[in-house]
Amino acid sequence: MFPxxxxxxxxxxxxxxxxxxxxxxxxxxxxxxxxxxEILQVILQTISxxxxxxxxxxxxxxxxAFPYLMDQLNxxxxxxxxxAVISERLGRKTYKEQYAFIYRQKAVSLxxxxxxxxxxxxxxxxxxxxxxVVWFNSPTAAVKEFVVIPQHTTPETAVREIDELYDxxxxxxxxxxxxxxxxxGDFNAACGYVPKKSWKDIRLRSNPSFVWLIGDKNDTxxxxxxxxxxxxxxxxxxxxxxxxxxxSVNIFDFKTANxxxxxxxxxxxxxxxxxxxxxxAPRKTRLRSQSNSxxxxxxx
Numbered sequence: 284m285f286p287x288x289x290x291x292x293x294x295x296x297x298x299x300x301x302x303x304x305x306x307x308x309x310x311x312x313x314x315x316x317x318x319x320x321e322i323l324q325v326i327l328q329t330i331s332x333x334x335x336x337x338x339x340x341x342x343x344x345x346x347x348a349f350p351y352l353m354d355q356l357n358x359x360x361x362x363x364x365x366x367a368v369i370s371e372r373l374g375r376k377t378y379k380e381q382y383a384f385i386y387r388q389k390a391v392s393l394x395x396x397x398x399x400x401x402x403x404x405x406x407x408x409x410x411x412x413x414x415x416v417v418w419f420n421s422p423t424a425a426v427k428e429f430v431v432i433p434q435h436t437t438p439e440t441a442v443r444e445i446d447e448l449y450d451x452x453x454x455x456x457x458x459x460x461x462x463x464x465x466x467x468g469d470f471n472a473a474c475g476y477v478p479k480k481s482w483k484d485i486r487l488r489s490n491p492s493f494v495w496l497i498g499d500k501n502d503t504x505x506x507x508x509x510x511x512x513x514x515x516x517x518x519x520x521x522x523x524x525x526x527x528x529x530x531s532v533n534i535f536d537f538k539t540a541n542x543x544x545x546x547x548x549x550x551x552x553x554x555x556x557x558x559x560x561x562x563x564a565p566r567k568t569r570l571r572s573q574s575n576s577x578x579x580x581x582x583x
Contacts, residue, residue: 301528301560302390302424305333305535306514308435308469310552313343317351325551327356329537330365333558334390335419339435339469341369341381349383356385364388368396370415375408382415382433394418394428395459399451409447411437416455425526425562429463430455434470441471442481449486452519463523466493467516469554473499474511493519496532496559503534503555505548514557523561531560 309316309326316322330336341349349369356365366388372379386393395418401410412435420428432451436444448466455461466487471477477485487493496516497503503514516532518524535556538548 301531301563302335302421303333303531303558303560304335304431304465304467304516305329305556305558306337306339306433306467306469306516307556308339308514308552308554310340310554312338312341313348314345316551317348317355319550321547322551323352323355325537325541325543326352327359328541329535329556330356330385331360331363332535333385333556334387334421335431336385336556337431337433337467338383338385339380339433341383342379344372344379349381353385366393368393368417370398373412373415375411380412380435382412382435384417384431384433386419390423391419391421394420397455397458399454403450406447406450409450410434410444411440414448414451416451418459418461421561423564425564426463426520426523427564428461429465429520429523429561430459430461431465431467434466434468436469436471438471438476441476442485445470445472445477445487446485449490452487461520463518463520465516465518465523467514467557469513470515471513472515473513474509487517493517494524496527497534497557501534503557505538505545505553505555507545514554516557516559526561528560528562531558533558 307329343349353365353367365385367383367385369383370381372381374380397416399413399416401408401413414432414434417431419431432448434444434448452464482488496518497512497514499512501512502510504511518527535558537555
């Protein structure tokens, strides 16, 4: 049983604004973290900044820590309801992790989920942790639907795994009727794991229709002694590219935001979250979408 917490109020946004989408390798997330109020508080506040949050490196085999996180998130948020979808435990041999998407119910809804099987003939088992693909719908965003493909690579095989995301894209394009794609996660796409000479071999990079929002010179690490763009966001699709607010692309420094020392911050994660916003739909479009939703509910 985890302890009861006295937490500060979380950020709440009720107005219709741009849709904030975030990705966070929370580093070995499990019971040890949620049992420490000072750590859990920062994680909850970080999640509450986002309409969609991808959490990676969930390593709790008891399956108690993540439900507890969601209970705390919803109990401390008076004006927002958060829902989540979580993958099975993924990985080779005994080492396993889970992907989870936490989303604000007012902002988005879930259209579908799909666990990529990584069984492509002649190229099986390319991923250490196969993407857990989620299809979202947002009535208030400038782009109404989009697919998110997450990935946490193994550093030593980062080049191959990032390249293989192109095959996941082709597979999902056949499976679902969507033209809008977001690839995000801890790609380990820097600092020797992806040498400069290897970028030309990564189709997600060599194909100009895929736009990389987090650049090679950005630093997504907490340690002052490192400067690596491990965590990335890549988008594809004319509609979603136009919908991105370029000024919103950001690396969220939770260390500075919470006045933490480096040691305190590293107890939370060695990665900073990466994030961006999709512009809000024009008001007339939002009202029409909301009206259609009400009519749909009344007809059921």
